[in-house]
Amino acid sequence: MADRNLIKKNLKNTLTETNFKGYKRVYKGKVRDVYEVKSQRFFVATDRQSAFDRILASVPFKGAVLNLFSKFWFEQTKDIIANHMIAVPDANVMVMKPLKIFPVEVVVRGYLTGTTGTSAWVAYEKGERLFCGVKLPERLKKNQAFDHPILTPTTKSDAHDEKISAEEIVKRGLVPEQQWKKIEEAALKIFARGQAIAKKQGYILVDTKYEFGEDEKGNVVLADEVHTPDSSRYWVAATYEKQLAAGQEPENFDKEFLRLWFKNHCDPYNDPVLPPAPDELVEELAFRYIDIYEKLTSLAFNAQADLPIHDRIQKNLNIYFNT
Ligand SMILES: Nc1ncnc2c1ncn2[C@@H]1O[C@H](COP(=O)(O)OP(=O)(O)OP(=O)(O)O)[C@@H](O)[C@H]1O
Ligand SMILES: [Mg+2]
The missing domain is CATH 3.30.470.20 (ATP-grasp fold, B domain)
Known part of the structure; x- marks a missing residue:
């Protein structure tokens, strides 16, 4: 079950920027960073929440949830067509075949x-x-x-x-x-x-x-x-x-509430600096990501939060790539 206390404790233990020693960053996407090492490539899924072409907040566990979601679906569809997934050495990392x-x-x-x-x-x-x-x-x-x-x-x-x-x-x-x-x-x-x-x-x-x-x-x-x-x-x-x-909108996985808050509290298209998103909203969004992951996959989300997230990923990369 998605654990609100754990989310609260990790509101600041998020991955916004990445800089892994010994690995070369070759691309920075809106949400994922791509690295290269020894002619292999991997994605690091960050916790960045983007909208209006900018970063609104960093949502704890979001990068891990998205990466593990993809892992689940690649496994569930590999009999239909080959995919780029090679390994998942950390919840936030996917080693992939460059295409x-x-x-x-x-x-x-x-x-x-x-x-x-x-x-x-x-x-x-x-x-x-x-x-x-x-x-x-x-x-x-x-x-x-x-x-x-x-x-x-x-x-x-x-x-x-x-x-x-x-x-x-x-x-x-x-x-x-x-x-x-x-x-x-x-x-x-x-x-x-x-x-x-x-x-x-x-x-x-x-x-x-x-x-x-x-x-x-x-x-x-x-x-x-x-x-x-x-x-x-x-x-x-x-x-x-x-x-x-009843002519009502279907119940959905909704992150619109965060966009709305920004629209109501600033001009997200033009303001040079955005106000910080309220903790309660970030926490709610983290909860929803974990919740839909667990319900859709029937897998428990093993939130790892024993180390600062950037250190944990660095450690797992070093083990996997033997560096
Ligand atoms: N196997 C692959 N080989 C090479 N590039 C890939 C592979 N899989 C995905 N990509 C690319 O990696 C990037 C993923 O980063 P992300 O989704 O964070 O970026 P993005 O801002 O959405 O980028 P874009 O605007 O180009 O889609 C995308 O540009 C995607 O096309
Ligand atoms: Mg993309």
């Missing part, structure tokens, strides 16, 4: 939902019936399931991701046709597996985003993170029908 990542975000949606400019529901409400090359039927309601999950890719770019059809991906040469076929097939199968497992655990896997890459032999390999609460939307299955019938 050439295809410049496409492979989005799969089981339900018509969303609130942002790129969401399927917002487009549908405006009358769009062709979404990323997929024809949508008439008279769908918000948060209703599609007959079949649909693939709605976007380009992967620094500026902003742009919707694109499967046809256009191949035509523009973003992914060669043969490999794209494999990606499509794998993405839908992984999503179906995700939905089946989530359902058994009392959740609906609503939509998600995958990244694929190719290895030196040209094989398509599943990369990045899989079915984490940061890359996916989850709803509570038991109350979904009732909420839909």
Whole structure:
């Protein structure tokens, strides 16, 4: 069970910046840092909570939860397609196979939902019936399931991701046709597996985003993170029908409350320095991450908090890489 006292005790024992001695940092993402050593690569999942393209807070145990979530889903889907996971020498670390990542975000949606400019529901409400090359039927309601999950890719770019059809991906040469076929097939199968497992655990896997890459032999390999609460939307299955019938939003894994607090207390788009997030909110978010991990996987989250987190990871890296 997620333990509020342990979270409280570790509110400051979080991983925001990383600097591991003896390892070369080659990339700093919004949430994960990538390191290189002896021609091997690994991700360090930090506790950074990002929104508005900046860091709002550091949430205890979040990096570990996300990393272990991906580990779980890589194991659960490895019969469908090979993935980049090599080892998890620490709760926050994943040693992975470096790949050439295809410049496409492979989005799969089981339900018509969303609130942002790129969401399927917002487009549908405006009358769009062709979404990323997929024809949508008439008279769908918000948060209703599609007959079949649909693939709605976007380009992967620094500026902003742009919707694109499967046809256009191949035509523009973003992914060669043969490999794209494999990606499509794998993405839908992984999503179906995700939905089946989530359902058994009392959740609906609503939509998600995958990244694929190719290895030196040209094989398509599943990369990045899989079915984490940061890359996916989850709803509570038991109350979904009732909420839909009542015209209410489904119960979800929600981190919107933290974004809202910032919107109400500062201008997160423009202020040079943000106020610190209140402890109670950070604690609540940590609780929710651990809780959904345990419920979805039926695994106990073994929070390790005996050492300062950066020291613990350094120690485990040194053991694994023999340095
Ligand atoms: N096996 C892999 N080989 C190489 N790069 C990978 C692999 N798996 C994931 N990546 C890349 O590593 C980065 C992960 O970092 P993170 O998700 O924190 O960054 P991000 O800010 O989301 O980055 P981006 O904006 O590029 O997606 C992403 O750029 C992702 O495409
Ligand atoms: Mg990412």
